[in-house]
Amino acid sequence: MTSHAEAGRQRFPGSxxxxxxxxxxxxxxxxxxxxxxxxxxGMLITVSTELPHxxxxxxxxxxxxxxxxxxxxxxxFTWFSPFFFLYSASVPILIWLEIREDIGSLxxxxxxxxxxxxxxxxxxxxxxxxxxxxxxxxxxxxxxxWLLSVISLAVSGLYLWHIWQASLTSKYEIxxxxxxxxxxxxxxxxxxxxxxVLVAGAFQRQRFPWALILFAVGWNTLSFLLSGERDLxxxxxxxxxxxxxxxxxxxxxxxxxxxxxxxxxxxxxxxxLKNLLLKETETxxxxxxxxxxxxxDEFLTASENLQYYLSRAAFEPFFLGETLLWDIKRAxxxxxMAQEGPDPQRYFNVMFFPDVVERxxxxxxxxxxxxxxxxxxxxxxxxxxxxxxxxxxxxVKALESKIWFLMYVVSMPLIVYIIRADFSxxxxxxxxxxxxxxxxxxxxxxxxxxxxxxx
Numbered sequence: 001m002t003s004h005a006e007a008g009r010q011r012f013p014g015s016x017x018x019x020x021x022x023x024x025x026x027x028x029x030x031x032x033x034x035x036x037x038x039x040x041x042g043m044l045i046t047v048s049t050e051l052p053h054x055x056x057x058x059x060x061x062x063x064x065x066x067x068x069x070x071x072x073x074x075x076x077f078t079w080f081s082p083f084f085f086l087y088s089a090s091v092p093i094l095i096w097l098e099i100r101e102d103i104g105s106l107x108x109x110x111x112x113x114x115x116x117x118x119x120x121x122x123x124x125x126x127x128x129x130x131x132x133x134x135x136x137x138x139x140x141x142x143x144x145x146w147l148l149s150v151i152s153l154a155v156s157g158l159y160l161w162h163i164w165q166a167s168l169t170s171k172y173e174i175x176x177x178x179x180x181x182x183x184x185x186x187x188x189x190x191x192x193x194x195x196x197v198l199v200a201g202a203f204q205r206q207r208f209p210w211a212l213i214l215f216a217v218g219w220n221t222l223s224f225l226l227s228g229e230r231d232l233x234x235x236x237x238x239x240x241x242x243x244x245x246x247x248x249x250x251x252x253x254x255x256x257x258x259x260x261x262x263x264x265x266x267x268x269x270x271x272x273l274k275n276l277l278l279k280e281t282e283t284x285x286x287x288x289x290x291x292x293x294x295x296x297d298e299f300l301t302a303s304e305n306l307q308y309y310l311s312r313a314a315f316e317p318f319f320l321g322e323t324l325l326w327d328i329k330r331a332x333x334x335x336x337m338a339q340e341g342p343d344p345q346r347y348f349n350v351m352f353f354p355d356v357v358e359r360x361x362x363x364x365x366x367x368x369x370x371x372x373x374x375x376x377x378x379x380x381x382x383x384x385x386x387x388x389x390x391x392x393x394x395x396v397k398a399l400e401s402k403i404w405f406l407m408y409v410v411s412m413p414l415i416v417y418i419i420r421a422d423f424s425x426x427x428x429x430x431x432x433x434x435x436x437x438x439x440x441x442x443x444x445x446x447x448x449x450x451x452x453x454x455x
Contacts, residue, residue: 006129030126045455068126088113090295091303116384122386137201144444149194155187155271203247268293303419306366331427343424344370370422
């Protein structure tokens with residue numbers, strides 16, 4: 001008789017995903033450990049008056065979340081919690097090191113971030129799941145994915161050509177461009193979905209698609225050097241590593257740790273290389289104080305924005321859920337209409353940084369801040385309960401269906417990104433950039449399948 005794990009691997013050949021269902025007693029133990037971690041970390045943050053203890057509380061909660069799922073790469077605790085910690089703890093750590101000045105409401109900021117992560121963990125839960133779907137990516141799905149990838153490459157090529165031809169040397173200039181060609185960047189998200197289908201199909205057949213992977217990395221690197229969008233490169237690496245680990249060959253934990261550390265270190269380095277191909281000035285890469293540069297770059301935004309909002313928007317009335325209506329509206333409307341409507345991130349930037357908005361830029365926002373601006377600390381609970389429910393539902397569906405599994409993997413970078421954004425980004429991009437392209441692939445698969453002559 002085969003075990004649950006062996007059966008899982010038979011259902012999904014070459015897959016690491018054959019996880020055993022955790023016995024009830026073990027599940028209760030995991031929940032108990034998680035509750036204890038939440039309580040202890042909460043005491044460090046709420047009882048102590050020392051900044052290092054607050055940081056330690058966030059670190060303890062993050063580490064405990066990863067331990068209870070045994071560092072299972074596909075469980076949300078493993079890939080979400082560390083990034084949430086970086087986005088949350090960067091400002092406190094820099095203030096503790098006396099590198100940045102405290103602009104106010106620091107303890108409230110850390111407390112709300114602790115609430116957010118704790119609620120997310122409670123809703124998602126520590127239970128690991130095994131796959132329950134059959135077969136491999138069909139030939140018809142791969143043919144449709146190839147067609148979609150060619151179309152998305154052509155469209156993204158037009159986007160890059162416009163940037164090159166108009167000499168747009170920053171994201172600000174691209175945002176201010178009036179050409180419709182400057183709005184074609186969603187093509188990169190479509191390519192990511194098609195790429196995921198093709199790579200998954202190859203890995204399931206125990207083939208390593210060197211040419212496809214090298215082309216995707218090269219194309220997205222070129223795109224980054226022109227457009228300045230670092231996420232283009234990181235998304236391809238993310239999807240490739242997760243699919244390799246899940247479908248082809250399990251990556252040892254120490255290798256995953258090295259890969260994760262290297263990716264984080266690359267963040268500030270790639271900041272120096274933004275728009276490199278269009279810059280007229282000499283570009284230099286600063287390698288000194290790399291740990292500080294990591295904290296003081298991408299991961300600074302969410303915590304700093306929350307701290308700024310709490311210390312300066314106390315006079316603002318709560319929105320009582322109105323921003324969620326903005327988010328849903330933006331997700332459902334076509335992009336050319338949604339660009340004109342309100343969203344929490346735009347509200348924050350227009351209210352506090354109008355000069356940056358006039359230059360075509362923005363300072364992002366914070367999902368914790370969106371929850372707070374609606375119902376205070378209870379809004380943070382509601383917003384991260386919804387995020388936890390969404391991620392948990394996606395995680396459960398992912399291990400029941402090949403299509404949902406690929407959508408789950410491609411959605412991971414987006415879910416991490418909205419820590420420093422708002423729900424409008426999650427809903428709009430998931431619906432338009434992930435779910436819709438995948439629906440096209442599924443429909444194309446069915447059309448091709450029905451056109452085949454019957455035996």
